[in-house]
Amino acid sequence: DVLHPDTIYTRKLALRGIQLERGHDVDLLQGVHVGEVMSKDYPSVKPDTPMKELLPRFNLTHHHGFAIVDEAHQFKGIITLTDLERVYQESTFEELSASDAGSTENLITVFPHDPIYLALRRMNIYDIGRLPVISSVNGGQYLGMVRRADILRAYEVGLTRKSIKQHQAKHFDLRDVEENEFM
Numbered sequence: 001d002v003l004h005p006d007t008i009y010t011r012k013l014a015l016r017g018i019q020l021e022r023g024h025d026v027d028l029l030q031g032v033h034v035g036e037v038m039s040k041d042y043p044s045v046k047p048d049t050p051m052k053e054l055l056p057r058f059n060l061t062h063h064h065g066f067a068i069v070d071e072a073h074q075f076k077g078i079i080t081l082t083d084l085e086r087v088y089q090e091s092t093f094e095e096l097s098a099s100d101a102g103s104t105e106n107l108i109t110v111f112p113h114d115p116i117y118l119a120l121r122r123m124n125i126y127d128i129g130r131l132p133v134i135s136s137v138n139g140g141q142y143l144g145m146v147r148r149a150d151i152l153r154a155y156e157v158g159l160t161r162k163s164i165k166q167h168q169a170k171h172f173d174l175r176d177v178e179e180n181e182f183m
Helices: 008-015 051-061 081-088 116-126 148-176
Strands: 065-069 075-080 130-134 142-147
Touching (some): 075 081, 116 148
């Protein structure tokens, strides 16, 4: 155990992002991937979208942030209400675009195959409410957004899967009891 803490079984799980600890259940969020619960139709804006168009869009959609995506659907950044408030008082507000005011460097993202607990951890560490989901094979193509509401849905998916597995295990246990007959 000291030299090789993983068995051949737990090693395969670890490679898939599921970490087991002795004496503890598997975290429900380790078995759910970002791609299963992300918002695929989450709206985005173009890098050259003027700020005067963004303000009504925030009010209309009630979203707190949008991905900045170019014509080739490549993820370029994110603009949030906080960014909008920061530049609103500037005299050049009308001349700014989404890429001027938004965050375009050191971006925190996730891939669709990442476990949802990883997205939750990043959201907590950086105190953000949404994470862009980008493709790991298409060089940063924007796929959607994962939000806190999506994480709650992931927890529900994990609970459902766990209860199905428990039900199946009890069903097979009943088959082993000698007094039961199946017809």
